[in-house]
Amino acid sequence: MVSGASATHTSMGRQQKDVESAVVRFAGDSGDGMQLAGTQFTDTSAVFGNDVATLPDYPAEIRAPAGTVAGVSGFQINFASTDIHTPGDAVHALIAMNPAAFKAHIEDVETGGLVIVNDSEFDKVNLRKAGYPEGYNPLDDEKYSQRFRIIRVPITRLNEEALADSGLSAKDIGRCKNMFALGIIYWLYDRPMDVTTNYLEDYFGKKKKLPQVAAANVNALKSGHAFGETTEMFPVRYHIAKARVAPGKYRKVTGNEAAAMGLVTASKLAGKDLIYCTYPITPASEILHSLATMRNFGVKTFQAEDEIAAICAAIGASFAGQLGVTGTSGPGLCLKSEALNLAIIAELPLVVINVQRGGPSTGLPTKTEQSDLLQALFGRNGDSPVVVIAAQSPSDCFDMAIEACRIAITHMTPVILLSDGYLGNGAEPWRVPSADQFAKITVKHPTDPATFKAYDRDANLARPWAIPGTPGLEHRIGGLEKANGTGNVSHDSMNHQVMTDLRRQKVEKIADDIPAIEPHGSPSGDLLVLGWGGTYGTILTAVNRARAQGKSVSCVHLKYLNPMPRNLGEVLKRFKKVLVPELNTGQLRLVVRGKFLVDARGLNKVQGKPFLVEELQQAIDLMLTDKWGENESLTPRNHQLT
Amino acid sequence: MVSGASATHTSMGRQQKDVESAVVRFAGDSGDGMQLAGTQFTDTSAVFGNDVATLPDYPAEIRAPAGTVAGVSGFQINFASTDIHTPGDAVHALIAMNPAAFKAHIEDVETGGLVIVNDSEFDKVNLRKAGYPEGYNPLDDEKYSQRFRIIRVPITRLNEEALADSGLSAKDIGRCKNMFALGIIYWLYDRPMDVTTNYLEDYFGKKKKLPQVAAANVNALKSGHAFGETTEMFPVRYHIAKARVAPGKYRKVTGNEAAAMGLVTASKLAGKDLIYCTYPITPASEILHSLATMRNFGVKTFQAEDEIAAICAAIGASFAGQLGVTGTSGPGLCLKSEALNLAIIAELPLVVINVQRGGPSTGLPTKTEQSDLLQALFGRNGDSPVVVIAAQSPSDCFDMAIEACRIAITHMTPVILLSDGYLGNGAEPWRVPSADQFAKITVKHPTDPATFKAYDRDANLARPWAIPGTPGLEHRIGGLEKANGTGNVSHDSMNHQVMTDLRRQKVEKIADDIPAIEPHGSPSGDLLVLGWGGTYGTILTAVNRARAQGKSVSCVHLKYLNPMPRNLGEVLKRFKKVLVPELNTGQLRLVVRGKFLVDARGLNKVQGKPFLVEELQQAIDLMLTDKWGENESLTPRNHQLT
Amino acid sequence: MPTDTNLPVLTAKDFASDQDVRWCPGCGDYAILNQVRKIMASTKASRENTVFVSGIGCSSRFPYYMNTYGFHSIHGRAPAIASGIKIANPDLNVWMVTGDGDALSIGGNHLIHVLRRNFNLKILLFNNRIYGLTKGQYSPTSEAGKKTKSSPMGAIELPVTPLSIALASEASFVARAIDVDRNLGAVLDRAAAHKGSAFVEIYQDCNVFNHAAFEYATDRNQKEEHVLYLEHGKPLIFGKNRDKGIMLRNHKPEVVTVGDTGVKADDLVFHDETDENLAFLLSRMSHPKFPEPMGVFYRVEDQCYEDMLTKQVQDAIKQRGQGDLDTLFNAGETYEVKG
């Protein structure tokens, strides 16, 4: 989608359109390097000064068969001169490198949108692989040519010609065609090429020591750009001005990178070594990969034999006095549940990062979802209160990782930090902080045998963190119920009641240590949209648009799910209606209704994708116009809520 | 407690009191054979024709040090001429075999209650072991002698004298003193001795081939009885008439025995082999022990290497076409959660029995609790609907085990059956059914390749149960999202939405296949007490008493927790207030509030013990008299709700 | 394994499912898939009585590509699923496919126990010394010091030897083969014929994340020097010119040259498939110090769990008669309550 198309002037017989934002999607075979093209376009636009939001989308299989729909890999960028919070709904320009990519993505293109196809690949074989009927070529189908501005460019051939004397093998030349396509798009959106040329020379030239390959890629890029410039195929060229974002130094981060940096930062703020114990799992593995490169920060990563060993090692590390953290995704969280309960009764600091994916079971490993909330809150035997917080954007993973560590240490409790595949893999510009802007995390380790009691309580109801190596504080902890105070094993009835209450109160009390919420929009009104996690950007955008249309809508985005902000109940009462949009079947909704007895309704979607702004706008309108009816929840199905 | 004391007549200078019911508790060292004395008293009373309810209470350790409070083992029996549903609140007669037993149990004795102590054991050493201050003997403490009728009997010595020429070792003679004590109690409550003498001769005489030991035990029993008869120590003797229970053949069952029999029965009704796969854990192990003896029913028990392997083997068994069942307790359920999700997405029949115990973590393994409900409902990644049902009494474990299997098979879904330590170990009289009174469970296995689709749906939305060995139906299932219909792997967005909805709807639809609820008491009124699981008897008793006092109270006991009975919401609306008593911190309460937006309040107790009827009566009164206040929940703490 | 000779003889192609195979180009899994389909045909397996069970991993996608019953379960748990299947229906011909991470990392414990229970079950461990599906972290069989995404400074664990673990787990059949090696078929054939848990490690090339990990054993120019084919009762000889052998000097293995210049073939160790200690010793021989043995290391005939369990059921029925519910209900102390 392009929004706010404004001045249109003509330069050298070509129209030049100034637009506020545009959504571009690169789509091709897993082998076609679409992720690289996408990130390069993102970097260039960010460096250029646009606000950007991205959505990578790759197949589950390592490499699905070339040419098949299952093997299609896509990357979407929304870039703008205003600030944006979502990768965008409808696509303004789609680059389809083969028939399968065309088939997989064409329906997401807005009517009148630009579709640049690599014509060379639309042959019998590829059309069959894409599952099109014999003799049919969608490019010749009026159904499409009427709806879209389809531009057929024989990218493969043009690229080959351009690199004919590059001295590279045919295979390696083919590998450059993503740069040729990128060149076209750079021309189309009037982007500078230096970021990418520098990257190519650095990566292939210096790092991989393949100057020929570097040169060829640069050449392909420039040829693509020149092609755009010279050919008559593109009547219009678009220009997106710099965004008016807060001045300062920026970089792009994915949620997983941000989480890794947040953990390291927290460990430094607490003066502890970070011990990150995990077992690889999609989409959480990148946190391990990032942290594994940070040994010089005193970070120790431990790739355990499974998730149970991972969390247990983290618990052991915390018991021994360092910062024990474990990370995983849904199925792994299941396996960690028994040990998480051990940390809860042992009252040790522990951070568990859960990067959610589509469930249940193995489900949809590479797709995003928010369906582990109830598991995080309740997925353990007995009454086992645990702190649950959630990040709301890729860069927010940095802040919430620090927050998770802070709470775990100051309140001697496990903390579950919920992220998701969309946040973990999605990237956004991040205003680079400076290390000294963060408050230290104060750690207290008792040393006085005279006054020490293993299950004593401080003002937070936290017990003392006495660590092995401290003379005279030798004590034993474990999974059996503890005697209040001493922490010895106790089977006493009343003691169990007291300890159960204390564990609950300790977590509830953390509400004193987290910010109260203030609705975005107005303090009260007709509708409050209550969200959590990765849906933040979409909800915010939709609410802003609704308000721009004068609707009485505000939103609250929960970063703290247990305990919840003290004033939430009171805020909820200030609104006539409450809508809870979630990428699950209504998990926060159940809890909010149960806790506050408000008739919250749900917009629920489990389609492996974030909400579209449009879907939220529809929901808001239905709620406001009472067309919503008695439904406790509605679901968007091809542009309809049912 | 004795209730309904009526006619008191005098026989041979002794008072004889007719009472409606009495609560007796045997308490002694783990080595003292209190569990045996208790079960014998229960059997005798049951055979005599009383209604009985029992509550065994033994220490966590295999054998805590002799003489210590931790080592005390107790067994409580409530027996009556009316029908009863609980083991009783206050104790009418306590038998304390040593100081530790006295210390551990004395506070549970009603004022004016009978306390028969084994005087021989109240020496320096034992008093110290029990943790009494040097030189102090509670038996000489007015505090007690004024509150209770303490009767000091040198049981150890008398027993030794009685068995002096039994030819047994001193050690073996000592082992008989529980029978001596039992003899006294038999006399006190006017019980026949034949049931026990038969048992002793069978067990020691025939089974263990120790006629001498058998004789000695019988001798001890009779000596105890004679002692009661002859000594002047007992001014009053009690008589409890036969109960007016439905005529028929009865036997005693514990919940775990009943569950085992229920599973075997279901397997026969379905014409399937029962494959019970489990890993030992307190308090669920007895189900394995019982089933292991039933090989001749085609039962195959599999003691797996852990809980994960256990549930996976059960899933494999179901896939292969037999009845796969697994059983565990809380910590084990944590470990099963990932695989349970596999069964949910694979849509295979599976029964998971969870005998709840005190949590979190290892918690209180031998104490009862109801705190795994939320874990059962929500403890898995993704949206993973599973059927959850709960037994409400020991014998009900039989019916609900059959019901679990029926639902699992007819609806192709995993079913979690919740029991608890109190039900599992507690015993009650069970009207022996006849095998032909149960409806067959119809099993359909498709065979026609022409029409077969692995994820086809029948009227219940259940998919076909096609089993290996069927020609032409070869298909593959697994944990990745399935394509609607074919069941092939699918990463399609909309398909995931459809399948998520189908999984939910399939479980919700089961509500058509379970009975609607009818409140016990009146269809509407001031207060509805809503319970589930093992609290049934206590709630029923309390509600009956309240109604007898003319209070407008009724109760509903949920056996189906997901899906819930269709008319529950409507029934809730018929009452002004709703009270949800649970042995947890409010798990059903949260769900009911969230689902039905009713302001349900909770009576919550986590003290390793069932509710006392008295505690529920207090709660009912507070709710009715509006003294309850704004509290969402109250907890009984020594006879007070706070 | 159940076969029905009245049925038309099936070919390898008949065991291909309708799903298109989704491994990376050049993945060693393809070669194994083809061999397994061939073996199904040659051993006259019937599609309907065969079940392929797997965990999670690239290798574990295997069942989707076989036109038999299949269960792609969860990570590491295939042995337990397979156990349940065999208990429920001992007649089924069950094959398990797993990876080095699936079987030895998260699933190590289940592997030990399924082996010691000796279910009649064929276990194929595709060892590519890497986590493929999760894109290239080191696995329990990765060499010490291996640099991967999760070990940029090198892995610091000692790798485990799958065959040693299998032997210590009381496996009744232990063998090794290579994805592209001629003797894979023969080994699979032996495994199929074995009654009991047959454990086969298959060196498999992960073309994308651990390419050429086994080049020393597959590259035609050097493999003969690095691989030793085991033959029962035959001396341990290897090398392009069959001039190298394994000898024991105070029960420690040593590479020696045979032929006139060196020792006699008779002085070499003779392979004995029934000697568990020799099998263990062979399993410890690894590249580059030693040639790596291929073929059947160990086999012993033993009862299968599912058969013994079925026998207990039959014995119980013999001893106590077919279980009767009414007898069960009426067991224990019962009593009449009169109306």
Place this chain on the structure above:
Amino acid sequence: MPTDTNLPVLTAKDFASDQDVRWCPGCGDYAILNQVRKIMASTKASRENTVFVSGIGCSSRFPYYMNTYGFHSIHGRAPAIASGIKIANPDLNVWMVTGDGDALSIGGNHLIHVLRRNFNLKILLFNNRIYGLTKGQYSPTSEAGKKTKSSPMGAIELPVTPLSIALASEASFVARAIDVDRNLGAVLDRAAAHKGSAFVEIYQDCNVFNHAAFEYATDRNQKEEHVLYLEHGKPLIFGKNRDKGIMLRNHKPEVVTVGDTGVKADDLVFHDETDENLAFLLSRMSHPKFPEPMGVFYRVEDQCYEDMLTKQVQDAIKQRGQGDLDTLFNAGETYEVKG
């Protein structure tokens, strides 16, 4: 292990916690507890730097009775907890206590991996061949055919041999002792002195649910015939009159009589603690066919996981300097947005 010579020397009693010991009368665990407390004193362990970690089981109650730091964790997971402790603080003197169920049933996989990683960690496996705490079900070390509550018709699994598993798991120290045997102290002493994962199996009598399981090895009238004490470099001789020995006939072990009537001592196998294959062979020798070896089967010096990990941290700092957050934040493609 860290010791501080300025401190007053501690006695075994100083290692007793204030909790009263809660095992059944006659339980073998008492004897082991006493020995371990003695070893703590004799090896000059310091209370504050010592941590006892366990899983769940009767044996796993052990930490409560030691006046050191202790963690009674969850069933089977002690190895992972202990690993985390060593990673976080390599200087701690960590001992792990586990049972045959805890270590080999639910915890088998963690045991394999903690051993192959070779943490400097002492592992004591109390093998009573039964599940004690849960009141008597058979365990992975129970004899085949054993009748228990959960196997009334007899267990149908082959038991595993803990030492074989440990050896296959690349353990760097493997030994065996008996709760009431004189050499338990000596073995524990060797274990304490070993730098790396020291695995010690201890035969332990469960007086209540599996009494006398090891009578053959503890009863003074027969033990000498059933137990063989290993001594490095010494021939394998046993028997009351030291007249029996172990010989290899084509690398298979055999019991032979030594002395003038029989073979010479020199023909016997000489124990070599550094020979993993010999160690495995010894681990396979079991009663009644063979005497059961006691003492140190195998030991090798190797680097410890926690040390190598710490070294990677130090190397990284050497190579890249102390990690600086600002550098980290500013890494990658950054850009200025002007006001």
